[in-house]
Amino acid sequence: PRDPRLTEIFYQALDPKGPEDVRKAALYYGFGLGTDKTRNVLRALFHVYMAPPFDDTTNRNMRSRILWSVRDHEDDKHYLSTLFAEALREHAKLSDVALQQADSAYKQLTGEDPPNADEYSSRGVYLVIFGDESASTVPASKQSVSQRLGESPHFLAKKHLEEKGEVNVMVLVRGPAGLKWLIDNLQTEPKLPIYYAGLLTPELIEKVNNLQEFKKYLPEEPPGKN
Incomplete structure (x- = not known):
């Protein structure tokens, strides 16, 4: 068994307000797959998961590792899912990106949609x-x-790009409900290949060419949201 003093050190290092690299090290070395996790530890992992920044590189890997660490422990998965469900019940307090992260975590842990998913289906x-x-x-x-798409209240905008005889299409939709509607449409026969599907963020617009004109569709986030 591991020295409980070492476990306490790892636990303290999970502080979401502390250095990001320290959190990653604590998660990697202290609370991986197969390690015992108290409810205090699970709550700490939840807070790490929900802590910004929400980038698509190292932090996405860290969030994946948190969910992976409870993969084989049904009690831990259930308890962690209740924490995400609680956050989703207060979805108005979450930024769009934090809401998407919590929604995704709940689905991965339970295999089901959150009970109140309809409340934020257009966010x-x-x-x-x-x-x-x-x-x-x-x-x-x-x-x-x-x-193919027809008329839909989910649809916001689209853009077509042609290069070397191949046409790619960028479509903006409103909320998780719109995302599901569009993906379901594209996966019906004849299926069309999907190259990307995700939340539109200021960071994504800055990083990807041809998205600048979509900036006007970004919602204004009130200050103070996570």
Whole structure:
């Protein structure tokens, strides 16, 4: 058995207000798969999961590792899922990106949608990029995609890009409900390849070419939200 004093050191190092590298080390060396976790430790892991920044590199890996660390422990998974459910009940206090993270964690832990998912089904703007294999020009793609998608309250905007005879389409939809609607549509026959599907964020707009015109669709986040 591990010295409880060492466990306490790892536990204190999980402080979400502390240095990010220290949190990562504590998670990696202290609370991986197969380690015993008290409820205090599980609450600490929850707070680490919900702590910014919400980037797509190291922090996404850290969040994946937290969920992986309870993979084989049903009691731990259940308790951790109740913490995310509690956060989701107060979804108005969460930023769009924190809300998306909590929603995703609950689904991974339980295999189900959160009980109150309908309450925030229109929160956030999501970007989906897919290939239109039925068209080789932008005008043809505009026609085929419009026919395929039809009219929907989920739809916000779309953009077609052609390069070397291949057309890719960027579509903005409103909320998780819009994301599900669009993915379900694209996965019906004839299926279209999906290259990206995720929350539209200021960081994503800065990083990816051809997204600047979508900046106007970003919701204004009140200060103080996590």
